[in-house]
């Protein structure tokens with residue numbers, strides 16, 4: 001009996017010795033958004049046998065729910081060891097200004113990352129006081145998705161401008177097909193930014209975020225006018241659909257097109273098992289050819305966490321070419337690290353990587369690159385106002401007022 005007890009004790013102690021510590025990684029990559037993160041966690045645990053990763057997820061595309069939970073935890077003094085956040089203004093305008101994040105300059109120096117990522121990305125993650133996150137990917141926002149065989153069947157091609165889209169819209173509807181699949185509120189903001197880029201062009205689109213172009217300027221008002229016409233070509237049940245369900249409409253042939261970030265490519269390739277170019281096709285969203293609207297998922301180092309050393313190792317993996325090449329082929333994104341091995345990526349991602357190199361680059365509103373989180377989340381209300389009233393002026397005035405309140409561009 002005693003011997004059995006001692007054996008049990010020894011086994012328990014051994015277990016403790018193997019899993020001495022934990023790190024909690026917080027994100028919204030749950031369910032069918034999860035495979036890329038899970039692969040990265042598997043690699044981390046293989047590299048660090050003593051550390052268990054607690055994969056804490058809050059479901060909800062683009063982090064609409066996760067950000068609220070994160071806020072409660074951060075303000076309550078219970079930060080996760082690291083959390084998913086969009087590189088750029090989303091993190092800087094909230095937790096960096098609130099002095100809740102550690103400057104990662106020392107880690108960038110140790111890892112040689114100042115020379116490993118594009119300068120524009122480094123600039124977007126930095127302030128005069130430091131650099132605040134480690135990027136794991138580059139996603140593209142302005143992509144139009146379709147099924148090539150279906151377009152052929154319907155006798156249409158991917159439109160290269162919004163006016164061309166609006167011209168073919170009635171013919172698609174006449175086939176009993178929804179021209180453009182749409183989902184819940186944030187996916188509408190996502191569509192809006194592609195319409196804005198298509199209508200304004202890169203230069204004026206950029207000026208919205210520096211406030212050089214007012215939301216009430218006639219050019220910006222036109223964005224809402226076009227957006228309203230585009231909405232007339234979408235499904236009535238948009239408000240109740242996730243981005244995956246909107247994507248499913250295209251895959252299932254009940255909708256012709258969808259505008260979504262290239263996590264849709266990850267979903268269609270990794271989750272649905274479709275072959276890029278055959279099971280699904282892509283083009284720059286109308287009027288945006290030659291422009292790459294970027295966003296980046298990143299991780300930072302909050303102050304006051306439980307396992308700083310284990311988390312630094314997490315960040316070392318996240319920011320490495322090795323970690324990024326495990327994560328991104330599954331995720332539908334490309335690696336910011338210059339030493340990424342493109343041969344590991346599928347045909348869609350190879351084309352995204354070529355565009356990232358050659359295109360003009362602008363940042364995403366809906367995914368935290370260009371505007372503070374406060375503006376971004378209030379823009380959901382602007383969208384509600386527009387949907388309820390159909391008034392371009394009303395939406396523009398609201399956007400302008402919010403820009404002033406939150407100090408957009410400052």
Ligand code: GAL
Pocket residue numbers: 028029033060061062063086139243261263295296297367
């Ligand atoms: C974006 C995020 C992507 C993907 C998407 C859908 O904001 O950057 O990685 O998760 O939301 O949830």
